[in-house]
Amino acid sequence: MALAEHVLNGDIRAAARLMRDIDDNRPSAVEELKLLYPHTGNAYIIGITGPPGAGKSTLVDQVTAVFRARGKKVGVVAIDPTSPFTGGAILGDRIRMNRHSCDEGVFIRSLATRGALGGLSRSTSDVALVMDALGMDIVIIETVGVGQDEVDIVKAAHTTCVVMVPGLGDDIQAIKAGILEIGDIFVVNKADRDGADRTARELVTMLEMRNAPEELWNPQVLKTEAQRGTGIEELVGEIMAHRDYLFSSGAIESFLRERNERHFMDILRDNLFKRAVAFMERDNTLARVVDGMCGGGIDPYSASEDVIGGMLGKD
Numbered sequence: 001m002a003l004a005e006h007v008l009n010g011d012i013r014a015a016a017r018l019m020r021d022i023d024d025n026r027p028s029a030v031e032e033l034k035l036l037y038p039h040t041g042n043a044y045i046i047g048i049t050g051p052p053g054a055g056k057s058t059l060v061d062q063v064t065a066v067f068r069a070r071g072k073k074v075g076v077v078a079i080d081p082t083s084p085f086t087g088g089a090i091l092g093d094r095i096r097m098n099r100h101s102c103d104e105g106v107f108i109r110s111l112a113t114r115g116a117l118g119g120l121s122r123s124t125s126d127v128a129l130v131m132d133a134l135g136m137d138i139v140i141i142e143t144v145g146v147g148q149d150e151v152d153i154v155k156a157a158h159t160t161c162v163v164m165v166p167g168l169g170d171d172i173q174a175i176k177a178g179i180l181e182i183g184d185i186f187v188v189n190k191a192d193r194d195g196a197d198r199t200a201r202e203l204v205t206m207l208e209m210r211n212a213p214e215e216l217w218n219p220q221v222l223k224t225e226a227q228r229g230t231g232i233e234e235l236v237g238e239i240m241a242h243r244d245y246l247f248s249s250g251a252i253e254s255f256l257r258e259r260n261e262r263h264f265m266d267i268l269r270d271n272l273f274k275r276a277v278a279f280m281e282r283d284n285t286l287a288r289v290v291d292g293m294c295g296g297g298i299d300p301y302s303a304s305e306d307v308i309g310g311m312l313g314k315d
Helices: 003-008 012-023 027-039 056-069 093-100 124-134 173-182 196-208 232-249 251-281 285-295 300-311
Strands: 044-049 074-080 106-112 138-142 159-164 185-188 220-223
Touching (some): 003 124, 056 138, 074 124, 106 124, 220 232, 232 251
């Protein structure tokens, strides 16, 4: 049996092995994903993003516990940063979710960014597909927590929760880099700290300044204390309210079209790049182009057009 068949039968080990193959970019994984794709689309995907130290992993742990209490099977994809020097990653987010390690209804997978920007790993969407095919009702994606450019999560998640904490030292931090645009729910975590009420008020004020049409979803600002489990039920309730809005308003259709288009374009871009590299390796084109650029005789724009023309069989 193919790995995909084992996954569809609920085999956790097969799913773990396929996720490893996906993350290692093995060609065999693509064939398995082709078999799995028709059986996906059932899981509800939740994105958790925010700055480092916001308590995202602890929040994910608590949200997972609430969904499990409601009888939902939960998959967690935790993204950890990769060292730009050694290429290694600690993959330590799962430590904060250790209490779920023996729960057969929870599957936690850590991924390294491997240089990918935007807060996600290159293989995030495909790993989430495997969890979907495995029968997970909820898939939670926790972004890496690198700063202000973590907007890729909106491409993958039905509901995106932006987690903030008081005391970041910048009153307009949340308005930068489209954070207000990507959030469906805003969470002020560690609400027992001084300044939590102020942070929440500022977020509410900035959201009101957007003047969004009334028929669109109106993001709420919630306060939580993930360490104590305070406010988690309310957060899960708001997540499910956003889910109900997506389906009742018909917004889910446009969301799925946009997500599928982005997923397809990402795969197409990756495949074209791989083919271009393989094409250049045939006659050492890359080295000749680089040598020509160093000597000033070749510009990269013309060289890239020549490579694409060669791939297409055009002179």
